[in-house]
Amino acid sequence: xxxxxxxxxxxxxxxxxxxxxxxxxxxxxxxxxxxxxxxxxxxxxxxxxxxxxxxxxxxxxxxxxxxxxxxxxxxxxxxxxxxxxxxxxxxxxxxxxxxxxxxxxxxxxxxxxxxxxxxxxxxxxxxxxxxxxxxxxxxxxxxxxxxxxxxxxxxxxxxxxxxxxxxxxxxxxxxxxxxxxxxxxxxxxxxxxxxxxxxxxxxxxxxxxxxxxxxxxxxxxxxxxxxxxxxxxxxxxxxxxxxxxxxxxxxxxxxxxxxxxxxxxxxxxxxxxxxxxxxxxxxxxxxxxxxxxxxxxxxxxxxxxxxxxxxxxxxxxxxxxxxxxxxxxxxxxxxxxxxxxxxxxxxxxxxxxxxxxxxxxxxxxxxxxxxxxxxxxxxxxxxxxxxxxxxxxxxxxxxxxxxxxxxxxxxxxxxxxxxxxxxxxxxxxxxxxxxxxxxxxxxxxxxxxxxxxxxxxxxxxxxxxxxxxxxxxxxxxxxxxxxxxxxxxxxxxxxxxxxxxxxxxxxxxx
Numbered sequence: 001x002x003x004x005x006x007x008x009x010x011x012x013x014x015x016x017x018x019x020x021x022x023x024x025x026x027x028x029x030x031x032x033x034x035x036x037x038x039x040x041x042x043x044x045x046x047x048x049x050x051x052x053x054x055x056x057x058x059x060x061x062x063x064x065x066x067x068x069x070x071x072x073x074x075x076x077x078x079x080x081x082x083x084x085x086x087x088x089x090x091x092x093x094x095x096x097x098x099x100x101x102x103x104x105x106x107x108x109x110x111x112x113x114x115x116x117x118x119x120x121x122x123x124x125x126x127x128x129x130x131x132x133x134x135x136x137x138x139x140x141x142x143x144x145x146x147x148x149x150x151x152x153x154x155x156x157x158x159x160x161x162x163x164x165x166x167x168x169x170x171x172x173x174x175x176x177x178x179x180x181x182x183x184x185x186x187x188x189x190x191x192x193x194x195x196x197x198x199x200x201x202x203x204x205x206x207x208x209x210x211x212x213x214x215x216x217x218x219x220x221x222x223x224x225x226x227x228x229x230x231x232x233x234x235x236x237x238x239x240x241x242x243x244x245x246x247x248x249x250x251x252x253x254x255x256x257x258x259x260x261x262x263x264x265x266x267x268x269x270x271x272x273x274x275x276x277x278x279x280x281x282x283x284x285x286x287x288x289x290x291x292x293x294x295x296x297x298x299x300x301x302x303x304x305x306x307x308x309x310x311x312x313x314x315x316x317x318x319x320x321x322x323x324x325x326x327x328x329x330x331x332x333x334x335x336x337x338x339x340x341x342x343x344x345x346x347x348x349x350x351x352x353x354x355x356x357x358x359x360x361x362x363x364x365x366x367x368x369x370x371x372x373x374x375x376x377x378x379x380x381x382x383x384x385x386x387x388x389x390x391x392x393x394x395x396x397x398x399x400x401x402x403x404x405x406x407x408x409x410x411x412x413x414x415x416x417x418x419x420x421x422x423x424x425x426x427x428x429x430x431x432x433x434x435x436x437x438x439x440x441x442x443x444x445x446x447x448x449x450x451x452x453x454x455x456x457x458x459x460x461x462x463x464x465x466x467x468x469x470x471x472x473x474x475x476x477x478x479x480x481x482x483x484x485x486x487x488x489x490x491x492x493x494x495x496x497x498x499x500x501x502x503x504x505x506x507x508x509x510x
Contacts, residue, residue, distance in 0.1 A: 006032050008046045015044070061100045062107060065089060074108065078117045082108050127162040127247070130302030133196040133232075134160050134248040135185055137176045143259060145277060146270045152277070157184030158255065162247040164295035166192060169255060169285050171278050173352045173368060180351045182226055182313035189230065190310070194303025199232040229311040231304055258284050274352070315349040325386050329354070331377035332369040333402065335385040340364075381405040384440050387433070394433040398425050411449040412436065415462050422461075431464050438464075442471045 010030045014037065017026035027037035043050075062070065069092070073085055082105040090096050138156050145152045157170040157180055168188035172180045181201070189195055227234045262284050263269050271277040289296060319327045321343055326335040329347065336345070336356065340363065348355040354366040369380035379402040383390075386406075390396060397403060397416075407413040412435060419428035435452070439445040448471060452462050 006036060006047055008048050011040065011046050014040060061097065062104060065093070066107070070104075070108075071111070074111065074116070078112075125162075125247075129163045129299040130194075130196055130304075132162040132198045132200055132247075133188075134162060135181060135199065135201045136248050136252070137172065137180070138252040138256065140256060140259075143256065143263065144269050147274060147277065148272060149270060152271075156255075156281070157181065158248060158252060159185060159188035160248045160251050161192075161196060161296075161299060164299040165251075165292045166296045166299070167251065167255065167285050167288055168192070169281050171274070171281060174370060177351065178222055179313065179315055179349060181223075182311075183351055185226070186310050186313055189306065192300070192303070193306070194300055195230050195232060195306060196303060197233060198235055199227060199230075200235045202236065226311060229307055231307075255285070255288070258288060313350070314355075317347050317349065318344055319347055320344050325389070328377075331371045332380060333377065334366050334369065334380045335382055336364050336366075337385050338389060379405040383408055383436050387437050387440050390433050391437055394429045395426060397429040397433055406436075408436075408439070408445055409449040411453040411456070412439075414456050415452050418456060419461060431462065434464055435462060435467070438468060438471060442473070444471050447471070 010032060014026050014030035014032075017029050021029070023037040023041060024034050027034050069089065070085060073080065073088065082101065085108065086098070086101055086104055090098065136158050138158055140154060140156055145154070153173075155172050155175075157172050159168040159170075160166065168184070168191055170180075170184035170187055172184070174180065185199070223234065259281070262280070266280075271280065317329065319329060321327050321336055321340045323341055324333075325338050325341060326333055327345065327347075328334075329349070334354065340358065343358055345363070346357040346359075348357070350368065352368050354368060355362060356364045356366065366380055366382075369378045371378045381402045383406050397406075400406065404413065407416070412432065415435065416428055416432040419431060422428070435448065439448045442448075448467065451467065451470070455462055
């Protein structure tokens with residue numbers, strides 16, 4: 001049509017029709033004139049190939065600075081951003097217009113493509129079934145999980161098969177430790193029902209950080225023993241090169257996004273307890289595995305057999321129980337029953353708990369504690385362990401080192417503080433200790449805390465006598481049992497019956 005330029009599409013359409021039609025007919029179908037058809041016959045190049053390159057419309061604003069200033073900056077600092085280069089140029093030349101940012105970005109991008117340094121190349125891998133399983137830890141603080149209303153600081157141990165995508169996630173309360181790795185890995189393998197040929201992880205720098213040479217050597221030996229037990233070849237990616245572990249690094253984001261979606265649908269991020277949250281994570285991981293069940297079943301047939309039993313997934317320490325009614329382990333004080341004072345306990349250290357043995361007998365299981373900070377330790381206190389001794393010395397509560405950790409519920413602490421504000425520390429200590437003793441002896445910790453909280457909300461202090469009466473054991477009446485004695489003649493009849501039965505048996509045998 002007059003006034004319109006022929007484009008590449010019309011040109012290709014014309015050449016297609018021209019294979020069977022005359023120039024006039026092909027031009028009519030392509031939408032241009034016969035004269036244009038004859039020009040195309042003489043010069044069959046596409047219109048885009050005939051267009052001359054457009055010259056610059058305005059002077060190059062970077063010409064005065066490119067060779068003398070910008071290129072030396074790029075060569076000296078290859079990773080610098082264009083915005084950083086622009087900021088330096090404007091510092092040197094305040095009159096420079098900041099609107100040249102996009103021009104600078106295009107020029108730098110083109111320079112790096114032609115003359116910049118070589119970049120790292122990612123080599124895509126083809127994974128064979130049963131070959132490789134990968135382990136890593138991932139931070140989950142962004143999920144905002146709470147347990148019983150309290151923020152829950154944790155991370156996830158994540159295992160994945162490279163071929164089928166089978167996943168297993170284990171909630172870890174501490175950091176990236178060997179104990180967490182051993183427990184999570186073994187849980188994954190036994191849930192999978194087989195063992196891959198190779199186990200790949202990162203450098204586990206968090207597990208080795210701040211350890212001396214002997215501790216690092218011990219940790220390496222334990223990891224090697226774990227791999228030998230399951231017949232897996234250990235391998236690690238280079239430190240700081242996350243994409244070498246890409247088969248699981250990318251899966252971290254997908255798993256956390258699936259957890260985030262499930263939490264949004266759930267309507268709350270609070271869980272009643274740790275077991276409830278672990279069950280939630282297991283359910284989400286199970287759904288993801290169900291989507292890959294065909295590939296998982298295919299890979300299961302190529303996995304190695306599991307050993308007859310699990311190996312140790314804990315550390316073990318022998319620690320004495322001091323006269324303070326507990327022991328200190330890794331800057332955390334733990335209370336134990338006072339009858340263990342003076343004994344040496346063999347403590348198995350798991351990620352979330354401590355199992356304490358006296359000889360071969362397990363005497364107590366304690367939740368794993370963590371130091372408050374780098375300069376302040378922590379306390380794991382069970383008031384039941386010390387309440388009998390505290391009743392004899394109630395004033396010890398006033399300046400007790402772990403007083404705040406002694407109270408099992410906030411209501412007990414509120415009661416102590418409310419009574420202390422009245423100015424009688426002795427009375428406050430005695431009543432608080434008796435309240436704890438009442439909670440222990442009558443097994444009414446939660447119910448008693450609820451009553452104490454209601455009294456405090458109403459502006460009343462706890463009435464110890466009334467609380468003892470309220471939670472006293474129910475009086476049970478002793479039933480009256482009437483015993484009737486059988487006549488002595490009955491025993492003679494029983495003896496006669498036994499004699500007759502014996503004689504009958506002898507006759508049958510004869």
